[in-house]
Amino acid sequence: MQPDKPDRLSLVTIALHWLVAVSMIGMLAIGVYMVETETYSLYSWHKSFGVLIITMVIMRVIWRIKNGWPVPVSQYKSIEQSLAKAMHWILIIGTVLMPVSGTLMSAFGGNGVDLFGLELVPRNPDPENPGKVLAHNGDIAAFCHAMHHWLGYIVIGAVLLHITGALKHHCLDKDATLKRMLGSRAHSG
Numbered sequence: 001m002q003p004d005k006p007d008r009l010s011l012v013t014i015a016l017h018w019l020v021a022v023s024m025i026g027m028l029a030i031g032v033y034m035v036e037t038e039t040y041s042l043y044s045w046h047k048s049f050g051v052l053i054i055t056m057v058i059m060r061v062i063w064r065i066k067n068g069w070p071v072p073v074s075q076y077k078s079i080e081q082s083l084a085k086a087m088h089w090i091l092i093i094g095t096v097l098m099p100v101s102g103t104l105m106s107a108f109g110g111n112g113v114d115l116f117g118l119e120l121v122p123r124n125p126d127p128e129n130p131g132k133v134l135a136h137n138g139d140i141a142a143f144c145h146a147m148h149h150w151l152g153y154i155v156i157g158a159v160l161l162h163i164t165g166a167l168k169h170h171c172l173d174k175d176a177t178l179k180r181m182l183g184s185r186a187h188s189g
């Protein structure tokens, strides 16, 4: 597999970036929508896609560790570079912790986790309250719930800043940052 080069990103980097980007934006939107509108029918879909996303995220993290971060296409102000780097870290950590916290919240909370109908962690029904579940560990479930909620909003903010940065590079600086992530060769300078 070709590694990233300063003027051209590897196909693996590009494919994993867009697969994870589309999945994460979809999951953030569905997550907020289903909670705000109490659309419980979406919960099972949200969980199943979230579990699938973990595999892509693991591949991406291994690829980043092996390959390092893409180098900027040109020399930017150090504040701009630090902000971009910080966003990349928040985004990559968020893509790991969101599905992990979601899975642990559902598993320890007794609600179970399934993958499109295949039971991965069974529900834990409360025999005295039909329709309700018993938590295996309420403290861990509550901690992971809080993490899923707050980190979700932090990641939404980081994604918005990240997209703004990508558009600034493309429309104002007129450099190849966005084009390179879309597969074009960036001419140095």
Ligand code: HEM
Binding pocket: 024, 027, 028, 029, 030, 031, 032, 035, 036, 043, 046, 047, 048, 049, 050, 051, 053, 098, 099, 100, 101, 102, 103, 106, 113, 148, 149, 152, 153
């Ligand atoms: C891939 C990454 C994921 C993202 C980006 C994501 C995002 C979100 C967001 C933004 C919310 C709304 C939070 C709120 O307003 O309180 C949410 C809710 C929820 N997520 Fe996820 N999620 C992901 C994966 C998962 C996974 C893997 C599971 C479980 C297996 C899960 C289970 C849930 C549940 C049960 C809720 C509703 C919580 C409630 O009722 O308060 N999520 N998710």
Ligand code: HEM
Binding pocket: 013, 017, 020, 021, 022, 024, 025, 064, 070, 071, 072, 073, 084, 088, 089, 091, 092, 095, 159, 162, 163, 166, 177, 178, 179, 181
């Ligand atoms: C429309 C949405 C998006 C656009 C236009 C976009 C654009 C870009 C661009 C142009 C780069 C290259 C930056 C550079 O060369 O320094 C990049 C890198 C990156 N983006 Fe996005 N992005 C989007 C969504 C997302 C989302 C939703 C996530 C994660 C939640 C994400 C995570 C990352 C990360 C971690 C990098 C660093 C390089 C890598 O690991 O592949 N992006 N993005």
